[in-house]
Amino acid sequence: MCVKCETFLDGLFEHGLLIDTGIDGLYGRGGTFERVVTGLESLISRYGDEDQAEVVRFPPGMNRKFFEKSGYLKSFPQLAGTIHSFDGNERAHGALLAKLEGGEDWTADQRATDIVLAPAACYPLYPAVAKRGPLPKPGLLFDLQSYCFRREPSKDPARMQMFRMREYVRIGTPEQVTAFRAVWLERGREFVNDLALPFDVDVANDPFFGRAGRIMASSQRDQGLKFELLVPIESVEKPTACLSFNYHQDHFGTTWGINTQSGDVAHTACVGFGLERLTLALFKHHGFDTAQWPAPVRQALWP
Amino acid sequence: MIEAIRKLVDEHGRMPVPAASLKPDQDLYAAGLTSFATVQLMLAIEEHFDIEFPERMLNRRSFASLSAIAACFNEIEPARLAS
Numbered sequence: 001m002c003v004k005c006e007t008f009l010d011g012l013f014e015h016g017l018l019i020d021t022g023i024d025g026l027y028g029r030g031g032t033f034e035r036v037v038t039g040l041e042s043l044i045s046r047y048g049d050e051d052q053a054e055v056v057r058f059p060p061g062m063n064r065k066f067f068e069k070s071g072y073l074k075s076f077p078q079l080a081g082t083i084h085s086f087d088g089n090e091r092a093h094g095a096l097l098a099k100l101e102g103g104e105d106w107t108a109d110q111r112a113t114d115i116v117l118a119p120a121a122c123y124p125l126y127p128a129v130a131k132r133g134p135l136p137k138p139g140l141l142f143d144l145q146s147y148c149f150r151r152e153p154s155k156d157p158a159r160m161q162m163f164r165m166r167e168y169v170r171i172g173t174p175e176q177v178t179a180f181r182a183v184w185l186e187r188g189r190e191f192v193n194d195l196a197l198p199f200d201v202d203v204a205n206d207p208f209f210g211r212a213g214r215i216m217a218s219s220q221r222d223q224g225l226k227f228e229l230l231v232p233i234e235s236v237e238k239p240t241a242c243l244s245f246n247y248h249q250d251h252f253g254t255t256w257g258i259n260t261q262s263g264d265v266a267h268t269a270c271v272g273f274g275l276e277r278l279t280l281a282l283f284k285h286h287g288f289d290t291a292q293w294p295a296p297v298r299q300a301l302w303p
Numbered sequence: 304m305i306e307a308i309r310k311l312v313d314e315h316g317r318m319p320v321p322a323a324s325l326k327p328d329q330d331l332y333a334a335g336l337t338s339f340a341t342v343q344l345m346l347a348i349e350e351h352f353d354i355e356f357p358e359r360m361l362n363r364r365s366f367a368s369l370s371a372i373a374a375c376f377n378e379i380e381p382a383r384l385a386s
């Protein structure tokens with residue numbers, strides 16, 4: 001570690017791996033950081049390629065109507081990010097500039113657009129799949145990657161507000177979907193072993209909002225719907241979820257009207273890779289200089 | 304008590320079966336109660352009986368059956384009257 005750097009985040013800035021923007025959780029990425037992300041993505045692909053997932057890439061914004069229907073606001077209103085924009089006339093523009101000049105709040109007059117920031121890479125997928133009609137018999141499998149937004153400013157570099165998530169999403173019968181998750185729980189362990197990172201796999205819950213959220217969280221845990229692969233980054237006591245394995249049961253199938261060929265509501269599951277978190281874990285455990293990383297790790301990332 | 308809860312389950316539980324058909328100890332989740340509906344049911348019970356579920360009861364088990372819900376109520380109610 002670097003002696004003059006107070007924190008891990010300072011070290012990342014100091015070494016040009018991340019670039020400070022003045023906002024906690026919003027960072028630029030340096031070339032070396034990106035080379036690691038690219039290496040991780042190709043390693044993930046080497047694990048996933050044999051399943052021949054359909055590759056789809058959505059931008060980090062999604063249709064607001066789809067977002068509203070997804071139920072995200074019921075569970076995570078505190079994390080959502082909406083895109084607002086100016087749509088006034090010249091007089092309104094003058095008022096905006098006057099407020100800006102006077103140091104007043106100019107944002108109250110911005111209007112919500114029909115776009116919101118994607119909270120997870122898989123959210124825009126379900127409505128697109130629903131449009132296709134009933135699933136083919138073997139179900140569907142997708143390979144996604146997108147920047148995602150979650151409003152949780154923090155000094156912990158592993159808790160960014162804008163970050164990339166790589167996902168495989170399985171849509172099919174409960175048997176197809178749970179089998180998919182079981183396979184990835186195994187592959188996830190192997191994958192992190194390739195990176196020579198210490199880890200634990202544990203049952204988990206999403207950060208559901210409020211008192212009602214306590215029930216949702218307890219339900220998710222009791223039913224074992226979410227597992228996380230945790231790697232210590234900022235703290236050993238509170239390790240960071242770098243991979244998550246989520247079984248949504250029929251939640252998205254019911255919401256979007258996705259049916260299997262036999263007419264039953266489709267179940268869904270996804271495995272998500274936090275690309276920045278994995279990259280940070282590598283810098284944390286193997287040091288800021290990638291040339292000094294263990295040879296097998298370098299081989300895995302850049303064969 | 305159970306009957307009052309049964310009525311709220313009918314109104315807010317979005318169950319595929321009528322609550323009248325449920326035995327007091329029957330597993331509501333197995334009978335089709337979803338997590339989202341559990342939340343709606345919790346809020347409806349709080350409003351109807353003018354009670355507040357304490358944090359430690361905000362979990363899946365508290366709503367697992369009609370009698371489990373009644374047991375929560377019986378635990379909250381005396382505490383409320385005493386305070």
Ligand SMILES: [Zn+2]
Nearest residue numbers: 120122167270
């Ligand atoms: Zn997902």
